[in-house]
Amino acid sequence: MTVRVLLADDQTLVREAFAMLVDSAADMEVVGRAATGRQAVELARSQRADLVVMDIRMPDLDGIEATRLIAADEDLAGVRVLVLTTYDTDENIVDALRAGASGFLVKDTRPAELLDAIRTVAAGESLLSPGPTARLIERFLRSPAVPRPGGPDCLSGREREVLALVARGLNNTEIADALGLSPLTAKTHVSRIMGKLKARDRAQLVIVAYESGIVRPGDG
Numbered sequence: 212m213t214v215r216v217l218l219a220d221d222q223t224l225v226r227e228a229f230a231m232l233v234d235s236a237a238d239m240e241v242v243g244r245a246a247t248g249r250q251a252v253e254l255a256r257s258q259r260a261d262l263v264v265m266d267i268r269m270p271d272l273d274g275i276e277a278t279r280l281i282a283a284d285e286d287l288a289g290v291r292v293l294v295l296t297t298y299d300t301d302e303n304i305v306d307a308l309r310a311g312a313s314g315f316l317v318k319d320t321r322p323a324e325l326l327d328a329i330r331t332v333a334a335g336e337s338l339l340s341p342g343p344t345a346r347l348i349e350r351f352l353r354s355p356a357v358p359r360p361g362g363p364d365c366l367s368g369r370e371r372e373v374l375a376l377v378a379r380g381l382n383n384t385e386i387a388d389a390l391g392l393s394p395l396t397a398k399t400h401v402s403r404i405m406g407k408l409k410a411r412d413r414a415q416l417v418i419v420a421y422e423s424g425i426v427r428p429g430d431g
Contacts, residue, residue, distance in 0.1 A: 214239040214333045217260035219251035219277065220295065221269045225318070229264060232322050239329060248272030252280045255290055262291045262333045264325075265312070267303050275307050282311025282411065291332045291412075305418075313337045313414045337413040363423040365407050371425055373400040377413055378420035 216233050218241060220226045230241045243254035248265075249272040255263055263281065267274040278292045294307045294315040304315050313332045316325060331337075363371065369390075376386045387397040401413070410416050420426045 212238075214329060215242045215259065215261045216240065216329060217243040217245065217251065217254050217258060217263045219245040219248065219254075219263055219269065219274065220266040221246050222266075225266075229325070232325065233329070236326050239326070239333075246270075248274055248277030251277045255281050255287055256284070260290060262293060262329055264295060264329070265292050265307075266295045267307060268297075275303060275310050278307055278312050279310035291335075293328060293332045308414050309418055311411055311415070313412050335412060337417075363408070363419060363425055366404060370400055370404050370407075373397065374404055374416060374420050375426050377401060377404075378417045378426040 216239050218226050218229050218233070220229070223246075226244050226246070230244060233239050233241050242258040242260055245251040245254050246269070248269050251263055251265060251269075251274075252272070254260070263278075265274040265278055269277075272280075274294060278294065281287050281290055281292060292307075292312040294304060294312045295318055296304055296315055297318050304312075307315065314328070314337045316328055320328070363374065366374065372390060373386055376389055381389065383397045383401060384394050386392070386401070387394045390397070392400075401416075404410070404416060405412070408416065408419055410419065
C-alpha cells in the first residue's frame with residue numbers, strides 16, 4: 212500500500228526537498244505541504260494523510276500543539292506523526308511525544324533513513340531504539356505525573372515487566388528473549404498494555420513508564 216505523507220515545515224526549501232525525496236519512493240506519495248501547524252492539522256483532515264512529518268518550530272501553531280490536535284481527533288485516529296527537529300537535544304521532543312508523536316528525526320538524517328522512518332512509523336511502530344529518544348526522555352522528564360485512571364496500576368506484574376522493557380527500547384523479539392516468552396506472547400502483552408493504558412503506540416508507553424516510575428533515568 213502507498214503511504215500518504217503530509218509534510219509540515221515553515222521552510223519552503225526543506226518542504227520541497229523532502230517532497231522530492233518522498234515522491235521518489237515507489238511506496239509513498241506526498242499528499243500535502245503545510246507551512247504552519249494549523250495548516251498541518253487542516254490538511255491532515257482534508258487529505259486523509261497516513262503520516263505527518265512535523266517540524267516542531269513553526270509559526271501560527273507549533274508542531275507540538277498541531278500534534279496534540281491530530282492525536283485528540285477521533286477522525287484522525289490512524290494518522291501518525293513523525294517529528295522533525297534541528298537538534299537531537301531539543302527538549303520539546305519530549306513534549307511532542309507526550310502530545311502523541313510516534314518518534315522523531317533530526318533534520319540532517321540521511322535520505323534513506325527518512326524513508327525508512329516513514330515506513331516504520333506508518334506501520335504502527337515507533338522510533339524508540341536505545342539512543343537519542345531514550346536519552347531525551349531520561350534527561351527531560353520532570354517529576355512523575357499524578358497517576359491517571361487506567362494508569363500502570365491496572366497492569367499485572369508481567370505486564371509491568373514488559374512495559375519496562377518497551378521503555379528501554381526492546382522490540383518484541385528482544386522482550387521475548389529477556390522474559391523467556393514466545394515473540395507472539397510478547398506481542399500480545401504489548402497490545403494488551405496499549406489497550407489498558409489507551410496508548411496510541413509504543414512511544415506513549417515509554418512516556419507512561421518513565422512518568423510513573425516503572426523505569427527511572429539511569430536504569431540499566
